[in-house]
Amino acid sequence: MTRKTDECLRPWDAFIAPTERIDLARASGRIAASTIRQYPPGIPEIIPGTQYSPDVIKSLESAHAAQAKIIGINMAADRKVDVLKDLGRQAEKLDIQVFESRSIDGSTSDEIADFFRTSFSAAPYYHFAFHESEPLDSLPPTLDFEAYAVSIALTDPEKRKTCQDALRSVAYEKAVHANASADLSSIILPKGFHLWTDKALCRKHIKDRLSDPGYVTLVRHKDTGKLLGLLHSRMGTVRRIFQSEEWSDPLLFSTYSDAKKLADAKQFFEKVDYHFGLKPNDPIMTISAQVLAPEIQGGDVFYQMIKPMAELISPQHAALPLLSEISLHGTAHVLNTSFTDRIVFGVLKNTHPLVYCSQMNQALFLFTSEKKHWHHALRKAARENLEYRKQYFISHHTDNKHVKVRPNGPLGLAVFAIKDIPAKTRIAVFRGETYRSTSAVNLPEIMRDHAIQVGPEEFVFGYKGLAHCLCHSCDPNCGIRNLTEIFTIRDIAAGEQLSWDYRCSENSDWVLETCLCGSERCTGTVKNFDSLPREIKAEYLAKSMVSEWIRENI
Numbered sequence: 001m002t003r004k005t006d007e008c009l010r011p012w013d014a015f016i017a018p019t020e021r022i023d024l025a026r027a028s029g030r031i032a033a034s035t036i037r038q039y040p041p042g043i044p045e046i047i048p049g050t051q052y053s054p055d056v057i058k059s060l061e062s063a064h065a066a067q068a069k070i071i072g073i074n075m076a077a078d079r080k081v082d083v084l085k086d087l088g089r090q091a092e093k094l095d096i097q098v099f100e101s102r103s104i105d106g107s108t109s110d111e112i113a114d115f116f117r118t119s120f121s122a123a124p125y126y127h128f129a130f131h132e133s134e135p136l137d138s139l140p141p142t143l144d145f146e147a148y149a150v151s152i153a154l155t156d157p158e159k160r161k162t163c164q165d166a167l168r169s170v171a172y173e174k175a176v177h178a179n180a181s182a183d184l185s186s187i188i189l190p191k192g193f194h195l196w197t198d199k200a201l202c203r204k205h206i207k208d209r210l211s212d213p214g215y216v217t218l219v220r221h222k223d224t225g226k227l228l229g230l231l232h233s234r235m236g237t238v239r240r241i242f243q244s245e246e247w248s249d250p251l252l253f254s255t256y257s258d259a260k261k262l263a264d265a266k267q268f269f270e271k272v273d274y275h276f277g278l279k280p281n282d283p284i285m286t287i288s289a290q291v292l293a294p295e296i297q298g299g300d301v302f303y304q305m306i307k308p309m310a311e312l313i314s315p316q317h318a319a320l321p322l323l324s325e326i327s328l329h330g331t332a333h334v335l336n337t338s339f340t341d342r343i344v345f346g347v348l349k350n351t352h353p354l355v356y357c358s359q360m361n362q363a364l365f366l367f368t369s370e371k372k373h374w375h376h377a378l379r380k381a382a383r384e385n386l387e388y389r390k391q392y393f394i395s396h397h398t399d400n401k402h403v404k405v406r407p408n409g410p411l412g413l414a415v416f417a418i419k420d421i422p423a424k425t426r427i428a429v430f431r432g433e434t435y436r437s438t439s440a441v442n443l444p445e446i447m448r449d450h451a452i453q454v455g456p457e458e459f460v461f462g463y464k465g466l467a468h469c470l471c472h473s474c475d476p477n478c479g480i481r482n483l484t485e486i487f488t489i490r491d492i493a494a495g496e497q498l499s500w501d502y503r504c505s506e507n508s509d510w511v512l513e514t515c516l517c518g519s520e521r522c523t524g525t526v527k528n529f530d531s532l533p534r535e536i537k538a539e540y541l542a543k544s545m546v547s548e549w550i551r552e553n554i
């Protein structure tokens with residue numbers, strides 16, 4: 001067989017490069033991203049990294065005419081092939097360089113900070129002016145904006161304060177990067193409002209971030225040298241990155257006191273632990289592309305930026321878990337569907353989803369193999385993952401062969417027997433971290449209804465478990481033994497829902513206002529063990545279905 005193609009790229013480089021699907025008829029001169037072969041004998045006509053020539057196209061046409069089986073293209077239908085994207089003139093204009101972030105000098109660091117500031121201030125603004133004559137409710141109640149500038153010209157201090165408070169609450173609700181214009185110098189806005197417009201503060205922030213290990217890719221215009229965008233990877237702990245990233249900014253919107261700020265930070269770490277199992281001191285990597293100039297935005301440029309950075313990242317670094325934020329407004333953050341293990345909304349107060357991937361290297365490779373425009377993929381992933389929690393429960397925690405987790409109307413997820421289960425069979429065990437609290441009501445919101453009490457001031461919380469899907473019933477067929485183990489108290493037939501009486505472990509201030517168990521013994525409101533009628537207590541104790549800690553404290 002004669003060689004009809006020229007190899008232009010290594011197959012691997014071609015495989016991971018951005019690609020597009022085009023008609024075979026237009027493929028001449030383009031570099032293949034996939035293999036096409038005749039079978040038999042199975043020898044490829046073209047492989048990734050080689051160039052389509054008129055000969056290759058002719059050969060495929062005649063093979064098709066001779067009714068040969070061709071794999072890798074549907075000759076009878078669309079006749080499309082995968083080829084590398086033509087990066088064209090856009091790429092030629094760009095100068096892309098990678099630096100170790102700690103080696104960036106002071107003037108470049110300032111340049112990056114100024115780039116941030118100008119980019120943010122170039123965001124679309126909605127200007128609002130408030131004057132004495134204007135009613136305060138002229139503040140638009142619902143706005144879809146990323147930033148706005150405000151002018152307030154009120155001499156009445158009382159009225160001005162009300163106006164500021166209203167602004168704060170709108171800003172907080174919408175979690176905007178609001179920007180105070182120069183004539184607002186006399187007005188004190190919360191810190192978050194002008195974080196990115198204060199030159200000195202912004203420079204300080206960027207210097208601080210660059211002091212962490214990591215890499216920065218800078219994209220400049222080849223002729224003018226103008227900075228157009230950057231990509232930053234950082235290695236640090238969850239705490240370190242949270243505190244120095246603008247992730248904490250949205251929290252500042254609600255910060256009127258340090259105590260509030262501390263509480264917010266605490267909640268952030270609890271949520272990150274809850275969603276991703278990451279503790280504040282766990283090492284992580286983050287990666288984000290920042291404010292690519294509008295004229296160069298897109299997956300191709302991103303690909304060019306990330307490739308040299310990826311080559312520098314050591315295997316050790318690449319094995320770190322990755323955490324990043326996706327902006328729903330389309331600023332350039334860097335993740336995509338194929339490598340995001342989990343995407344969670346609401347971890348950050350600005351409602352941008354935070355994304356987790358178990359390994360950085362996985363992220364990089366899979367990113368580059370993604371065919372779709374990354375930006376589009378992100379939004380799609382974000383939308384699809386709104387229901388993440390439910391899916392996560394269902395897909396991960398049905399490892400017990402006797403049962404199945406499925407939604408059950410207003411009860412939410414419930415556990416059903418799929419086989420007959422004899423009495424005294426272990427069904428599930430609560431696993432998780434132990435939290436100390438004098439009250440269930442004071443537990444963080446996310447764990448309030450999912451924690452199990454294991455001592456007078458101790459609660460176990462870990463959402464990843466079958467145990468957490470078991471519903472309460474005032475007439476249960478399961479009980480609890482030791483502190484965390486749910487077991488059947490009688491024989492159970494296939495198809496029956498499994499449930500236990502939450503009061504068998506709970507003796508705190510936790511209250512379930514309206515019980516939906518529907519049993520004849522239903523008490524309506526469900527409180528703690530002490531609230532149970534004497535005869536039910538006696539029955540539960542006799543059946544040894546009450547948590548050890550309650551039995552010891554009677």
Ligand SMILES: [Zn+2]
Nearest residue numbers: 474515517522
């Ligand atoms: Zn009930």
